[in-house]
Amino acid sequence: MSAGGLRALQEAFARAVLDGDPDPVAAFIEPGGEEAKRRLAIYGRAVTANLVGALRGAHPVVLRLVGDAYFHEAASRYARADPPRSGDLNRFGSGFGAFLEGYEPAAAMPWLADVARLEWACHEASMAGDGEPLDFEALAHVPLEAQGELRFSFHPSVSVVKSAWPILAIWEANQPDREGTPDRDVGEDTVLVWRESGTVRAVALSAREVAFIEALASGLGLDEAAGEPDWDLPAFLEQLASHGVLGAFRREIPGGPPPISP
């Protein structure tokens, strides 16, 4: 069989498995035992069940919010619309939030998509690498005049999820030890997600804190990122450092090219 023929066969097989359309590939299957279409259907259901299972594992809060039947239906439709691109099932589901945003049966739950995005950030944080830790001793040796030019990185597990809804309150209320009623019903939550000592954590950020983190992430030095000195930068920076959010830092080389502003 030519390379193009193999590709066509594989695509037909994928359609049988993911879309439940066995006709294009059934002719290639050797007869014997169960009918080819029925065998393909069994295979397809097993694949779907695995994909839905992967999504369930990564989205326990969405699952709890909508229940088993609803989740299974939404997840299997998502699996057909955006099948995995990696052999690692842990990587499958990055687009589930975006899918739910356009999922008509979820229109009455406009916060659901952002809850899924938050869960995906937690899922990724649990699998991120370790990165380079903050070198406290080297930091102590930075001369005072160079402090404002320090550029900090973050732990690889760090991400920020923004929503027009109180997604952190919903997420917290649906952890295993809670019964599901959020502490508040309003909020535009911007959530910082990271992994600390093996545990994924999520906290809400103020607008000022988000701006600071985004400025550092874009490569700005400490002085520029801090903005106006009218907030408690010392307390916040200390929190970031003590919870392992901050990673390694570097000093801007004097006389080097000026940093590019966004």
Next chain:
Amino acid sequence: MNSKRNLIRSALAGVIALGVGSAGAQAHDGPAPAGKEKCYGIAKKGQNDCGTATHACAGLAKKDNQPDEWKLVAKGTCEKLGGNLKAPAAPKK
């Protein structure tokens, strides 16, 4: 600008002080100590054990995946959120 410089100085002094007590160094999710092995995803309590017999059986047992109306109605704790959740009253700046 002096107050800004002082702010940054005091911020970094606080961070450096953390390092002295090594509390910050421990918080960093770094390499496992000698003799231990890190296993990512354990924070998720093994929920994502894809490809187990359970999953395959679930796939075999189900007759089909036809969408039914009842599968499109959410039946979870979102009832506890109900229509009470509010979007922000007015978009901020």
